Amino acid sequence: MEEDAEISEIRPSDSDYTLKREIIRCNNITKEFEIGEYVVLALDSISFEVYRGEFIVFQGPSGAGKSTLLSLLGGLDSPSKGEIFIEWVKISDLSEESMSVFRAGTIGFIFQNYNLISSLTAEENILFPMQLTGMEPSIQEQRVHMLLEKINLQERTEHLPFQLSSGEQQRVGIARAMANDPTIILADEPTANLDKRSSKIIAELFSDMSQEGKTIIIATHDDKLIEQANRVFTIEDGKIVAEKKQKEAPDFETIPIPTAYRKCPNCNKLILPGLKSCSFCGVVLPKKE
Ligand SMILES: Nc1ncnc2c1ncn2[C@@H]1O[C@H](COP(=O)(O)OP(=O)(O)OP(=O)(O)O)[C@@H](O)[C@H]1O
Ligand SMILES: [Mg+2]
Numbered sequence: 001m002e003e004d005a006e007i008s009e010i011r012p013s014d015s016d017y018t019l020k021r022e023i024i025r026c027n028n029i030t031k032e033f034e035i036g037e038y039v040v041l042a043l044d045s046i047s048f049e050v051y052r053g054e055f056i057v058f059q060g061p062s063g064a065g066k067s068t069l070l071s072l073l074g075g076l077d078s079p080s081k082g083e084i085f086i087e088w089v090k091i092s093d094l095s096e097e098s099m100s101v102f103r104a105g106t107i108g109f110i111f112q113n114y115n116l117i118s119s120l121t122a123e124e125n126i127l128f129p130m131q132l133t134g135m136e137p138s139i140q141e142q143r144v145h146m147l148l149e150k151i152n153l154q155e156r157t158e159h160l161p162f163q164l165s166s167g168e169q170q171r172v173g174i175a176r177a178m179a180n181d182p183t184i185i186l187a188d189e190p191t192a193n194l195d196k197r198s199s200k201i202i203a204e205l206f207s208d209m210s211q212e213g214k215t216i217i218i219a220t221h222d223d224k225l226i227e228q229a230n231r232v233f234t235i236e237d238g239k240i241v242a243e244k245k246q247k248e249a250p251d252f253e254t255i256p257i258p259t260a261y262r263k264c265p266n267c268n269k270l271i272l273p274g275l276k277s278c279s280f281c282g283v284v285l286p287k288k289e
Pocket of ligand 2: 066067068188
């Protein structure tokens with residue numbers, strides 16, 4: 001991640017570099033998996049938008065396409081057809097390299113099986129994404145302590161994942177997802193392997209993230225998470241079959257501009273995470289304080 005990946009790809013199509021109410025838009029996304037001569041239609045022309053600061057739940061039976069959808073939103077895979085926009089960036093067009101730069105500063109991913117690195121301690125797992133984005137070491141130190149406090153694991157910093165309970169591992173997973181202060185949190189059944197008490201702690205952490213203005217998208221069947229959602233989508237056989245609005249999206253003008261986004265000192269346009277120069281005027285950015 002030393003060099004800017006394909007800056008031209010991370011240019012808005014219009015020159016409107018301001019934050020809009022809509023943060024994610026999916027237009028007719030289809031995902032097919034080919035296995036030998038069989039084609040599995042995992043997502044069948046799905047369209048929806050997500051507003052800044054919303055808490056969105058996707059629910060639906062096993063095999064409905066929930067995990068596939070989250071991995072497309074996180075740019076871990078690309079759609080067979082259709083377009084996905086995050087902010088003004090058409091992520092479905094990004095190269096893998098550009099996507100990884102963009103993702104590191106914009107998206108935090110939380111997994112059902114925690115996916116911690118088994119040879120790293122709790123603290124090192126949380127530090128890892130910060131090291132990838134080249135954050136100043138002193139800021140990394142401050143953030144890791146703040147995050148360990150937030151997940152209430154200050155006493156377990158040196159523990160390896162196998163020395164932590166499932167609930168504690170997922171708390172580390174959440175702190176790791178928050179490491180680079182992402183704008184969007186994607187979580188795939190984050191409480192599915194946890195007991196009631198641990199699930200409740202995780203649900204409270206999601207509530208805190210939501211209060212901070214994060215946009216949250218979760219695939220889950222957990223009532224404690226579902227009750228927090230602004231909207232609940234039901235997905236079946238790769239299609240959205242129902243949408244239930246439980247509360248209004250927050251007033252997006254009250255949501256602060258994400259700390260990872262900067263303004264160009266030359267032209268004042270917003271610059272998305274991961275870039276070392278302004279994608280509008282090309283000026284090389286000073287190193288982040
Ligand atoms: N890498 C893959 N290769 C082939 N088929 C896949 C792949 N990933 C998913 N599928 C298929 O796509 C469909 C949707 O799978 P997906 O994992 O998205 O469902 P899900 O809603 O997350 O299910 P669950 O609730 O069990 O996690 C399934 O039929 C699955 O078998
Ligand atoms: Mg799944």
